[in-house]
Amino acid sequence: MDLMMLTQMQRRKEDDNDDSLFYSQPRFVHHLDDGFRSQLTSLYRERISSQSIILDLMSSWVSHLPEDMTYKRVIGHGLNQIELQRNPRLDSFWVQDLNKNKKLPLENHSIDYCLMVAAWQYLQYPEDIMAEIFRSLTHKGQIIVSFSNRAFWDKTPNIWRYGTDDDHIKYVEKVLSSQGFTDIHAIKQKGESRGINKFLGIEGDPFFSVMGMK
Numbered sequence: 001m002d003l004m005m006l007t008q009m010q011r012r013k014e015d016d017n018d019d020s021l022f023y024s025q026p027r028f029v030h031h032l033d034d035g036f037r038s039q040l041t042s043l044y045r046e047r048i049s050s051q052s053i054i055l056d057l058m059s060s061w062v063s064h065l066p067e068d069m070t071y072k073r074v075i076g077h078g079l080n081q082i083e084l085q086r087n088p089r090l091d092s093f094w095v096q097d098l099n100k101n102k103k104l105p106l107e108n109h110s111i112d113y114c115l116m117v118a119a120w121q122y123l124q125y126p127e128d129i130m131a132e133i134f135r136s137l138t139h140k141g142q143i144i145v146s147f148s149n150r151a152f153w154d155k156t157p158n159i160w161r162y163g164t165d166d167d168h169i170k171y172v173e174k175v176l177s178s179q180g181f182t183d184i185h186a187i188k189q190k191g192e193s194r195g196i197n198k199f200l201g202i203e204g205d206p207f208f209s210v211m212g213m214k
């Protein structure tokens with residue numbers, strides 16, 4: 001399938017320098033708060049069996065999988081080699097700028113799950129990347145795309161930068177559907193404020209996850 005949905009203007013981003021420059025220094029930080037991360041890990045625990053081969057696309061030093069679970073294989077991809085080397089969940093990984101090279105070095109039907117966390121928002125050509133993920137997934141393989149309302153805004157294409165949370169969900173759903181995914185559905189959960197933030201009345205990061213099946 002080759003359904004391109006976005007205009008050039010929607011793909012454009014404020015900082016159009018190579019993404020690999022932006023990610024050249026490792027960042028050993030959490031991009032989302034602990035409430036978000038715990039909702040994500042619970043979702044993975046519910047959905048992903050230990051017999052699975054998992055791809056963590058656009059990963060870093062953490063994959064958010066439950067610590068007490070083991071899987072058949074976890075493959076990582078990202079832009080910073082040092083972060084990926086430090087990620088204890090990964091059995092292997094590779095580095096590739098998806099806005100420059102849209103073909104993935106994966107065999108057909110070779111992964112059971114593709115996970116993306118705080119990641120989709122940086123894709124300029126999500127249709128091509130999802131076509132590749134669809135090709136690489138096994139029959140009934142699944143994608144789980146999770147995100148919140150934060151981002152490195154200068155690095156997000158206009159389609160994301162100028163959209164609301166609901167727009168983001170609809171956009172991910174539409175691209176997945178355009179590339180052949182079925183059983184597409186989304187989870188929307190309020191942020192979970194904890195510790196000092198709860199005391200100060202600061203809201204936690206809202207949790208959004210869009211899922212689809214091959």
Ligand SMILES: C[S@@+](CC[C@H](N)C(=O)[O-])C[C@H]1O[C@@H](n2cnc3c(N)ncnc32)[C@H](O)[C@@H]1O
Nearest residue numbers: 019031058059060078079097098099117118122
């Ligand atoms: C906010 S971080 C999230 C990382 C990780 N998923 C996590 O939960 O901590 C965004 C990630 O997207 C990846 N990324 C951004 N732009 C990219 C691009 N053009 N090609 C490939 N990966 C990219 C980088 O690896 C970066 O670590």
